[in-house]
Amino acid sequence: MSFGQNIQFLRKMRNKMTQEELAEKLGVSRQTVSKWELDVMYPEMDKVIEICKLFSCSMDELIRNDMNVSDEAYSDIRMEYVEPFRYIRYAVVSTEPEDDALDHVKKWAKMLKIQNPEIIGWDFPVLSQEQINVFNMHGYVAALILPDNVTETADFMDIVNQDKQKYIVITIKDPMIAPFRLIPNAYKVLMTHMHINKIPHKEDKKIISCFEKEYFVNGTSYMDVYIAVDEIES
Incomplete structure (x- = not known):
């Protein structure tokens, strides 16, 4: 944990704020901010309070926690509009539901003769505490995006329509190298960015509300993580 690294992380999360911009907001010199980030010197208590207020974080988080969950595996955060689409979905609740749900919709894609299917997924949160705590179960939903030329599906496939929606997005490179660290941390990075910037x-x-999409480019695996955001005045 580093106090200076936390300030640097928060600054970058705030729309890549520069040291000069932070210094101006706090009424100090850029060199002072630089020394804070290098842990050469520490701000007075009134400046710590100002920093916490500016970045919407607690003093305990700023001083004691390691807020920097970024990794070289992550891309820069961006905003994207996802155009309207149709999908069919399948949910599984088990100790390892992801593979079961994904395999199921891949079979649907073959059934519907969809080449290069686009599949997304997200956690299914509606579980009892007994399922979670006693049986270590969790839920996952896999969804197959329907191309425009697919107009008919099987009777048991409920088609869901989604309108155009704005999402905040981050990309993970090689997510399956450490999925239980990289994927949850990607959500944490996005939520931290949203909190700091009041999105x-x-x-x-x-x-x-949120979903993941894995794909391959030149043999390398990538995953885009999406969280839906409300439109706000700039």
Whole structure:
């Protein structure tokens, strides 16, 4: 844990704020901010309070925690509009539901003769405490995006329509090297960015609140992590 690294992380999360911009907001010199980030010197208590207020974090988080969950595996954070799409989904609740759910929708893709299927997935949160704590179970939903030329599906496949929606996105390179660290941390990076920049998370039954999409480019695996955000005035 480093106090200076936390300030540097928060600054970069705030729309890549420069040392000069932070110094101006706090009424200090750029060199002072640089010394803070290098842990050469520490700010007075009034400046610590100002920093906490500016970045919407607690003093305990700033001083004691390691806030920097970034990794070289992650891309820069970006905003994207996802155009309207149709999908069919399959949910599994078990100790390892991801592979089962994904395999199921891949079979659907073959059934519907969809070449190069686009598949997304997300955690299924509606579980009892007994399932979670006693049986170590969790839920996962896999969804197959339907191309425009697919107009008919089987009777048991419920088609869901989603309207155009704005998402905050980050890309993970080689996510399966350490999935239980890289994927949760990607969500944490996005949520931290949203918190610092006061970007509201949109939760609406008509949209997918958050999801993941894995794909390959030149033999390398990538995963985009999406969180829905509300439109706010700039």
